[in-house]
Amino acid sequence: MIRIGLGRDLHRLVQGRRFLLAGVELEADRGELGHSDGDVLAHAVTDAVLGAAGLGDIGALFPPSDPRWKDADSMELLRIAFGKVKEQGWHVVNLDSVVTCERPRLIPCRECIRAALAAALEAPLEAIFVKGKTAEGLGPIGEGAAVDAEAVCLLEKQGSTN
Numbered sequence: 829m830i831r832i833g834l835g836r837d838l839h840r841l842v843q844g845r846r847f848l849l850a851g852v853e854l855e856a857d858r859g860e861l862g863h864s865d866g867d868v869l870a871h872a873v874t875d876a877v878l879g880a881a882g883l884g885d886i887g888a889l890f891p892p893s894d895p896r897w898k899d900a901d902s903m904e905l906l907r908i909a910f911g912k913v914k915e916q917g918w919h920v921v922n923l924d925s926v927v928t929c930e931r932p933r934l935i936p937c938r939e940c941i942r943a944a945l946a947a948a949l950e951a952p953l954e955a956i957f958v959k960g961k962t963a964e965g966l967g968p969i970g971e972g973a974a975v976d977a978e979a980v981c982l983l984e985k986q987g988s989t990n
C-alpha cells in the first residue's frame with residue numbers, strides 16, 4: 829500500500845532569530861519567528877509525513893498552546909512524528925520539497941539539509957530532495973518578510989494492496 833502526503837508552512841522572518849532548515853542553520857540577518865524554533869522546512873515535512881499516514885498534523889500533535897513546545901527543536905518533533913508513522917508499519921519511499929525565500933540561498937547547504945532529513949526519516953539520501961526558489965521580489969516572501977516551505981512524501985507499507 830502506498831500513500832502520499834502534502835505539507836506546507838510559512839513563517840515570518842525577523843531579526844534576532846536563527847534561520848533553520850531541517851535543523852541546519854544558514855547564515856542570515858533574519859530568522860524564522862515561531863513558538864518552536866520556527867524551522868519551516870521541518871514543519872512542512874512533518875505535516876507531509878503525518879498526512880500521508882493519516883495521523884493528523886503538526887498542530888494537533890504539538891499544539892502551540894502547550895508550553896512544552898516553546899522553542900522546541902523542530903527536528904525532534906519530526907522524529908517523534910515519524911516514530912508514530914513507523915509504528916503503523918510505514919517507511920518513506922521518497923520526499924521532495926521546495927523552500928521559497930529571497931535570502932539566504934539554500935543551495936550551498938542543500939546536501940546538509942538532505943542528510944538531516946534522510947537521517948530523521950530513516951531513508952536513503954537519494955530518496956530525499958530539497959529545492960530552493962525565490963519569489964522574484966514579489967509579495968511578503970519577495971520582500972524578505974517570510975519564508976515558505978512545501979513538501980510531498982510518499983509512504984509505503986507491506987501486507988496490503990489498497
Ligand code: MG
Nearest residue numbers: 837862868871
Ligand atoms: Mg510552522
